[in-house]
Amino acid sequence: MDQNPRPKTIIETLGEEIIRIITPVSICMLLVVILVSVLNTDSSSNATTISSMATMAYAENTSDSIWDKIKGALLNSLVFVAVVTAVTFLLVLLFYLRCTKFLKYYMGFSAFLVLGFMGGEISLLLIQYFSFPIDCITFGIFLFNFTVVGVLAVFMSKMAIFVTQSYLVVIGMLVAYWFTLLPEWTTWMLLIAMSLYDLAAVLLPGGPLRLLVELAMSRDEDIPALVYEARPIVTDDSGLVQRRVWREGNLSENQGHSSNEGNIVDAEQGRILREDSELAAPLIQHRISVRMNSNEDSSENIALEGIGLGSSGAIKLGLGDFIFYSVLVGRAAMYDFMTVYACYLAIIAGLGVTLILLAFYRKALPALPFSIMLGVLFYLLTRLLLEVFVVQCSVNLLMF
Amino acid sequence: MTVAAGIGYALLALGPSLSLFATVISQKPFLILTLLSSTLLWLISLIALSAIWRPFLPLKTASLWPYALLILTSVALQEALRLLLWRLYMRLEEILDAFADRVSKPRLFITDKMQIALAGGMGHGVAHAIFFCVSLLTPAFGPATYYVEKCSQIPFFFVSAIIALAFVTIHTFSMVIAFSGYREGNKVDQYFVPIVHLAAGMLTLINLASGGCIVGIPLLYVLAALTLGHCGKMVWKRLAESRRRQGDLY
Numbered sequence: 001m002d003q004n005p006r007p008k009t010i011i012e013t014l015g016e017e018i019i020r021i022i023t024p025v026s027i028c029m030l031l032v033v034i035l036v037s038v039l040n041t042d043s044s045s046n047a048t049t050i051s052s053m054a055t056m057a058y059a060e061n062t063s064d065s066i067w068d069k070i071k072g073a074l075l076n077s078l079v080f081v082a083v084v085t086a087v088t089f090l091l092v093l094l095f096y097l098r099c100t101k102f103l104k105y106y107m108g109f110s111a112f113l114v115l116g117f118m119g120g121e122i123s124l125l126l127i128q129y130f131s132f133p134i135d136c137i138t139f140g141i142f143l144f145n146f147t148v149v150g151v152l153a154v155f156m157s158k159m160a161i162f163v164t165q166s167y168l169v170v171i172g173m174l175v176a177y178w179f180t181l182l183p184e185w186t187t188w189m190l191l192i193a194m195s196l197y198d199l200a201a202v203l204l205p206g207g208p209l210r211l212l213v214e215l216a217m218s219r220d221e222d223i224p225a226l227v228y229e230a231r232p233i234v235t236d237d238s239g240l241v242q243r244r245v246w247r248e249g250n251l252s253e254n255q256g257h258s259s260n261e262g263n264i265v266d267a268e269q270g271r272i273l274r275e276d277s278e279l280a281a282p283l284i285q286h287r288i289s290v291r292m293n294s295n296e297d298s299s300e301n302i303a304l305e306g307i308g309l310g311s312s313g314a315i316k317l318g319l320g321d322f323i324f325y326s327v328l329v330g331r332a333a334m335y336d337f338m339t340v341y342a343c344y345l346a347i348i349a350g351l352g353v354t355l356i357l358l359a360f361y362r363k364a365l366p367a368l369p370f371s372i373m374l375g376v377l378f379y380l381l382t383r384l385l386l387e388v389f390v391v392q393c394s395v396n397l398l399m400f
Numbered sequence: 401m402t403v404a405a406g407i408g409y410a411l412l413a414l415g416p417s418l419s420l421f422a423t424v425i426s427q428k429p430f431l432i433l434t435l436l437s438s439t440l441l442w443l444i445s446l447i448a449l450s451a452i453w454r455p456f457l458p459l460k461t462a463s464l465w466p467y468a469l470l471i472l473t474s475v476a477l478q479e480a481l482r483l484l485l486w487r488l489y490m491r492l493e494e495i496l497d498a499f500a501d502r503v504s505k506p507r508l509f510i511t512d513k514m515q516i517a518l519a520g521g522m523g524h525g526v527a528h529a530i531f532f533c534v535s536l537l538t539p540a541f542g543p544a545t546y547y548v549e550k551c552s553q554i555p556f557f558f559v560s561a562i563i564a565l566a567f568v569t570i571h572t573f574s575m576v577i578a579f580s581g582y583r584e585g586n587k588v589d590q591y592f593v594p595i596v597h598l599a600a601g602m603l604t605l606i607n608l609a610s611g612g613c614i615v616g617i618p619l620l621y622v623l624a625a626l627t628l629g630h631c632g633k634m635v636w637k638r639l640a641e642s643r644r645r646q647g648d649l650y
Contacts (some may be wrong), residue, residue, distance in 0.1 A: 007506050008505070009500065009504070009505060009506055009507075009508055009509060009512050010430075010431075010496060010499060010500045010503070010505050010508075010518070011428050011431065011508070012427075013429070013431045013514075014427050014429065015429040015430045015432070015433045016429040016498075018429070019429040019433070021431055022436075069487070077532050146545060159449070162598070186499070209471075230617075292521075315620060335537045336538070337534070337537075337538050338531060338535035338536075340467070340535075341530050341531065341534075341535055345436070345439060345440045345443055346440075348436055348440075349436075349437075352433070352436075352437075378443075378447075381447050381451075382447070384454075385447060385450040385451050385454050386446060386447050386450045386531075388450070388457050388458070389449065389450035389453055389454065389457060390446075390456065390531055390532060390535070390536075391536070391601055392457050392458050392459065393470070393532070393538055394532055394533075394560055395548060396467070396550070396607065396608060397548065397550065397551060397558075397559060397560070397563065397603075397604060397607035397608075397613060397616075398467055398470070398471060398604050398605065398607065398608070399532050399563050399567055399601070399604050400471050400474045400475050400478070400529070400567075400600070400601035400604070
């Protein structure tokens with residue numbers, strides 16, 4: 001069509017970092033919705049009562065009155081938040097005492113538990129549901145290999161970024177599915193309580209996550225935690241955009257040569273951005289700012305919450321955020337798909353707002369509050385108002 | 401009826417949008433963000449509408465005028481939303497042009513502006529298809545199907561998918577027409593869009609009569625084709641004009 005190639009305008013690359021975070025979040029949510037809608041259709045709502053830390057104070061029963069349920073759910077979530085706060089402070093202490101090795105091993109161990117046991121349990125449920133013919137030994141070998149590669153991906157930093165990212169999404173999906181098995185009121189209260197806790201822990205001066213971030217920044221170290229890092233984009237002198245394939249710990253001064261998307265073999269070194277390449281600048285920073293929060297379930301997983309900017313300039317989103325977003329959407333899926341779409345849009349809007357604030361303030365921010373609050377709001381509005389309206393219009397075939 | 405049928409109905413409503421998304425919009429991340437934001441805004445307008453109408457639902461009357469009023473208020477609100485979007489877009493364009501100057505890249509071309517309008521319109525269309533058709537498809541994945549008495553020849557899911565496809569087309573391309581009309585000050589384009597939207601909404605009132613969908617749906621597609629044709633003609637004219645003016649495609 002064109003004789004001469006047109007110069008590229010800014011809308012070709014603007015917003016790319018945001019899309020690189022929104023895509024894995026959306027994939028995780030989609031997977032959880034599919035799991036929930038496949039595995040929960042044949043079981044009644046309270047057939048599987050999970051007894052765990054989250055339901056320690058009160059086990060919900062469908063025959064209780066609404067006030068009892070609210071009180072019980074509140075009690076449950078307070079207990080949960082208290083446990084999470086205690087463990088986060090423990091983590092800060094361990095990090096302060098430079099027990100980083102212990103934390104790394106613990107992280108690998110929890111990834112092993114999640115992938116091995118939870119992944120195995122959910123695979124068994126799926127095999128049962130689809131009547132998939134597979135024998136124990138093959139299944140055992142598959143599961144073992146899958147788990148070990150996952151632990152290596154979480155542990156080592158020399159793994160292909162795509163593998164690490166996929167495993168993190170899978171871990172998030174498994175933990176989120178487990179959370180959706182909790183009773184309904186408890187889940188909603190838990191989400192709201194965790195978002196308030198996140199707000200307090202990151203922004204208040206005495207909050208554990210803020211202490212952790214400041215410790216990490218003062219020592220110029222990486223916090224050992226489960227964090228999703230979007231593949232960073234680096235612009236070099238000629239304005240060509242390179243994408244790193246191998247994750248490197250340090251930045252070095254060598255220049256990688258340009259490669260396009262198809263050429264994955266080249267490993268490139270990250271390069272510190274100059275002032276003139278402002279295209280990627282608003283969302284890129286040199287320092288690490290990541291926060292950690294420990295997220296307890298029955299297998300005591302360490303996950304990460306919060307959003308920050310990585311050392312190579314990539315946006316980092318903690319795995320806890322993935323998990324709680326997917327829990328909200330999974331719970332919405334247990335009601336109806338209209339709530340799923342509404343909550344998905346609300347969560348993405350909240351994430352977008354958080355990312356814009358991140359570009360403004362350039363320090364660690366809690367990623368949960370906006371999205372969860374908007375998600376809960378949209379869930380209620382859809383369930384109470386929108387559904388009746390849309391069904392009434394659609395059934396009469398009136399559309400606009 | 402089965403998973404295959406459910407997916408089929410969803411693709412019927414959203415298929416062309418999906419291919420448009422894959423070829424045009426997914427190449428530029430900014431357009432994806434525009435699509436998501438415009439979908440969100442449409443959803444908010446729909447929630448506001450349902451909040452207004454909730455006390456009166458479910459409408460149990462057999463007469464026409466409550467439904468007509470419903471459609472009238474809905475279309476009015478959404479056209480007001482379109483004006484609001486235009487104001488927001490003008491500010492966004494200024495910000496983007498200032499940013500482009502700062503990083504010494506070229507300003508937005510006319511094709512870029514039209515693509516942003518297309519993404520915005522597609523956001524509206526996709527939101528319509530999702531909330532009016534796809535979110536009600538859950539029973540279609542099961543073993544049975546559902547018929548409405550007023551339109552008993554074809555399953556309900558099929559009818560709503562076809563209507564959704566027509567509306568997706570209308571929404572997507574009328575945003576391009578509207579933005580171009582507001583930019584040029586062309587009154588024909590500016591009034592074309594609300595009139596077509598209102599006409600399309602009112603045409604669905606024919607579906608209230610028994611067997612009315614046999615008449616209503618083809619007329620709806622006539623309107624969709626009209627929107628598509630008008631948009632194509634207008635875009636061609638604008639591009640030819642700008643090519644003459646600048647001696648190049650952009």
